[in-house]
Amino acid sequence: MSLLLIHSERFAEHQTPPGHPERPERAEVFDAVASRWRDRGIEIVAPRTATREQLGRVHDAEYLRTIADTNGRSVRLDPDTYTSPESYEVALLGAGAAVDAVERALSGSQRAAVALVRPPGHHAERSRAMGFCLYNNAAIAAAHARAQGARRVAVVDYDVHHGNGTQHIFDADAHVLYLSTHQFPFYPGTGAATEIGHGGGQGFTVNLPLEAGSLAEDFRMAFEVVAVPVLRQFEPDLLIISAGYDAHEHDPLGGLRLTADGFGAMTMALRQVAEQCCRGRVVVLTEGGYDLKALAASLNATIEALHGPLAPPAWPSSGITSNRGAQAVRDTQAALRAYWHFG
Numbered sequence: 001m002s003l004l005l006i007h008s009e010r011f012a013e014h015q016t017p018p019g020h021p022e023r024p025e026r027a028e029v030f031d032a033v034a035s036r037w038r039d040r041g042i043e044i045v046a047p048r049t050a051t052r053e054q055l056g057r058v059h060d061a062e063y064l065r066t067i068a069d070t071n072g073r074s075v076r077l078d079p080d081t082y083t084s085p086e087s088y089e090v091a092l093l094g095a096g097a098a099v100d101a102v103e104r105a106l107s108g109s110q111r112a113a114v115a116l117v118r119p120p121g122h123h124a125e126r127s128r129a130m131g132f133c134l135y136n137n138a139a140i141a142a143a144h145a146r147a148q149g150a151r152r153v154a155v156v157d158y159d160v161h162h163g164n165g166t167q168h169i170f171d172a173d174a175h176v177l178y179l180s181t182h183q184f185p186f187y188p189g190t191g192a193a194t195e196i197g198h199g200g201g202q203g204f205t206v207n208l209p210l211e212a213g214s215l216a217e218d219f220r221m222a223f224e225v226v227a228v229p230v231l232r233q234f235e236p237d238l239l240i241i242s243a244g245y246d247a248h249e250h251d252p253l254g255g256l257r258l259t260a261d262g263f264g265a266m267t268m269a270l271r272q273v274a275e276q277c278c279r280g281r282v283v284v285l286t287e288g289g290y291d292l293k294a295l296a297a298s299l300n301a302t303i304e305a306l307h308g309p310l311a312p313p314a315w316p317s318s319g320i321t322s323n324r325g326a327q328a329v330r331d332t333q334a335a336l337r338a339y340w341h342f343g
């Protein structure tokens, strides 16, 4: 598959206070990952800056002014979301990378595009910074794809945290399906199976809440019984992955137990859907992931799944029996039985 990476060393310039998990060293992991794939012949491009119009499709004008006002300043926006003087420009590049990835995937010049960005985006609400996030990169990407003519866009979020911002922005929109696997109950508190969207968007929010301790087997069940069948029925024109790697077993924040191979398997399962529905059009945007080694290994597994030959997902086996996936699947099926057929 024709694959592109979007990368900039400038993502290290967004500073957070000492001890903050979303730290500049994460961008050094992106540098190493980009360099590894450049050596293997993958094209790497620098992102452009997102425009006011692109941001304004998902964020309020007043909120955009608030973030622009942090330019050149260190500001605390929420109990765990901070800017440094460079953050405004870096966040504009992150959102711009998401837009660029969509344009590349839709234009057919590349079919899969991976944007290695920070700060993450999926907690950012229409008018509020939250959970390390300034602009909601995945939402900006989905809205840009719609503006470019995509009829249906799926956002699949496998970060350990629920993407409250992305869910809320498209709550009432049947053209953007939001599907999330996440630890539950956990920060930010949203993401119950019963949250299925509002109004005309009812049924187009799909939450798979997993108890702490969930393993690759639980994710596999969630994907095979719910995620893949729902995505096939939705038939997206573009599949966007909110790729958080804090569901890794070594992550200091999360309590789920995936390995890098598990991220590779999820990505391959999603690539298979994209091959069937939309000629393999996949956009990957990084979200969380706070153990640097786990972040590197999981990102490489994701890129490998998109770059290597198309194959059935190779789900790792932990050898441990768990009923956590079955519970999540039962709850999700009960909430969405009227809208989708399940596997």
Ligand SMILES: [Zn+2]
Pocket (backbone or CB within 6 Å): 159, 160, 161, 244, 246, 287, 288, 289
């Ligand atoms: Zn997260």
